[in-house]
Amino acid sequence: MCHEQMILLKIRKRLPLISNRNKTMPHIVIISSSIRKGRNSHRTALYFKNFIENKALASVELLDLKAYNFPLFEERLRFFDQPTALMLEFAEKIKNADGVLIVTPEYNGGYPSSLKNVIDLLYDEWKRKPVAISTNSGGPFGGTQVITSLQFSLWKIGAWTVPAMFPVPKVQDAFDEEGIPSDQAGTDKRAKAFIDELLWCINAKSKMP
Numbered sequence: 001m002c003h004e005q006m007i008l009l010k011i012r013k014r015l016p017l018i019s020n021r022n023k024t025m026p027h028i029v030i031i032s033s034s035i036r037k038g039r040n041s042h043r044t045a046l047y048f049k050n051f052i053e054n055k056a057l058a059s060v061e062l063l064d065l066k067a068y069n070f071p072l073f074e075e076r077l078r079f080f081d082q083p084t085a086l087m088l089e090f091a092e093k094i095k096n097a098d099g100v101l102i103v104t105p106e107y108n109g110g111y112p113s114s115l116k117n118v119i120d121l122l123y124d125e126w127k128r129k130p131v132a133i134s135t136n137s138g139g140p141f142g143g144t145q146v147i148t149s150l151q152f153s154l155w156k157i158g159a160w161t162v163p164a165m166f167p168v169p170k171v172q173d174a175f176d177e178e179g180i181p182s183d184q185a186g187t188d189k190r191a192k193a194f195i196d197e198l199l200w201c202i203n204a205k206s207k208m209p
């Protein structure tokens with residue numbers, strides 16, 4: 001049985017799509033946004049997954065938009081008559097995450113359509129969701145031109161963007177294909193400060209009624 005068939009079976013039997021996880025820890029979902037062949041920003045997503053796991057900062061799951069392979073945006077999920085199992089799964093994973101870390105490439109000063117596709121697909125799932133952003137580029141500026149447009153879209157949909165940045169210049173040199181950084185100590189130091197901000201927001205939100 002393929003993954004999509006398993007999800008459909010769970011939906012029909014009204015079983016939870018998310019397996020039980022350690023609720024003593026916050027749960028962070030990482031979205032890897034580039035679906036390009038030969039992509040490099042996925043290395044950053046792999047790095048963060050390993051970093052968060054190894055430091056036991058949270059439970060973590062990587063959602064790879066290349067693997068989801070969603071069709072071009074047509075309508076919001078809540079207006080679909082027959083949403084696909086993968087769309088429902090993705091929505092539930094975002095809904096159940098305590099925080100989201102978006103890893104995005106910079107394409108011509110903006111973020112990719114694959115990412116806009118899933119921001120627009122959902123609605124309630126984004127509401128007050130703490131979201132941290134790591135921008136990535138092949139050039140020297142770390143994709144920082146992406147940040148205002150992406151923050152604006154997330155603000156517009158009601159997400160809570162974390163006021164910390166993790167720009168990655170020359171991402172092809174910053175990490176190898178498995179996400180091992182070329183400067184382990186320096187990258188870990190920066191990552192700790194960045195993830196701490198996300199965890200602070202997750203903790204603050206958990207104290208709200």
Ligand SMILES: Cc1cc2nc3c(=O)[nH]c(=O)nc-3n(C[C@H](O)[C@H](O)[C@H](O)COP(=O)(O)O)c2cc1C
Binds near residue numbers: 039041137138140143
């Ligand atoms: C359509 C397109 C536009 C791009 N525009 C820029 C850019 O404006 N500035 C930059 O530094 N890199 C740019 N790049 C390079 C990407 O930032 C680079 O490929 C990087 O690895 C992140 O994207 P990736 O994860 O798809 O590889 C562009 C790449 C593509 C495919």
